[in-house]
Amino acid sequence: MIMPPDQHLCESKTFILKAIDQLESSVIQYFRLSEKMIEASYVIHSDQDQDYETSLFKTACCLRSFFSYLIELQEILMKKKTVILYTISREDILQQPQFSVFHQNSIQHQEAVKACLESNIKSIITHYAWFKDIYIMKEQLEEFLHYYKLKKNMLNVYFEEEMYPEPSPPLLNIAKGSYKRRTDTQR
C-alpha cells in the first residue's frame, strides 16, 4: 500500500520522536549512574592520604565535565523535540494515539531527570561540600534544574487540549465599529 506523502512525513517525524525518547532514557540511565560515580570517588577519598587534594581536584574536574556533557545532551534533545513538535499540526498531536504515548513517556522522563538531578545535588553537598570546584558543579546542576523545569512546561503546552484565547482584533476595525466577535460555530 502506498502511503500519501503527508502521512509518510508525519510517520517519519514520529519515528524521530521515538528515537529521541530512547536516547533520553539512556541519558537518564547516565544521570542515575553518576550518583554511583560520586559515591565511588567518595569511597576512595574517605581515608585522607598525601595526594588527597590533588586526587579530589582531578575527580571533581572529571565529574564536572561528565555532568556538562550530560546537560548539553539533554538540552539538545529538548530542542529537537520542540523543533519537531512545532512542525506537527495541533490536530494530529491531539488525535493520534502515538503522540499521547510519547507524552506519557516524556512526563515519566521529566520526573526521572528531576529526581536524579535533585539527588545528585544532595549527594554532592553531603560528600564534597567543602571543596570549591564542587560548588561550581552544584551551581551548574541547579541552573540546569531551573532551565529544565521551564522547558518542561513549554513542551507540555503542545499536548494540552485547552483552547487559546481569541487574538485581539485590529484597532482600526474597532474604531470603525466593523468588528464582530466570532461565534462558536465559526470557530
Next chain:
Amino acid sequence: MSMPIVPKQPHRPDLDKVIIDLLESIALEEVALSHLLNAEAEKIQSFLCKFHEDHKADYVKLISFNNSVNSTLSSIVMKEFLLLRKLETTLQITDEKVCKKKDHKDKPHRKKCPPLCPPGCKCDECKQA
C-alpha cells in the same frame, strides 16, 4: 582539472521522498547513538562493580576511566548537535516547499506578455499607438 561526471539515474526521487529519507536517516542515527550510549552505560556499571569489589582501587583508575567516558560523550554530543542542524535544515526545506505550494495556489495565472514589435512595424496595435 576536470569536473566529475555524475551518471544519469533512471529513478531519481522527488523532493517529498528526499525529505522523508532525510528524516528517516536522522531517526536511524539517533537510534544508533542511543545504542552507543547504552553500551557505554553498561561499561560504567561493570567498572563500578569491579571497583567496589577491588579493595586496592585507586583514583588513577577512576580518573582514566572517567576521561574515556567523557571523550565518548563529547563525540556523541557533537554528533547530536550536527543532527540537530540537519533536522532544522530538513524541516526548513519542508516549510519552504509548503509555502511555495500555497503561493502557487493563491496567485492568479497571468497572461504572458507578447514580444515587443520591431521598429517600423505596421500591426494594428502599433498603428493605434
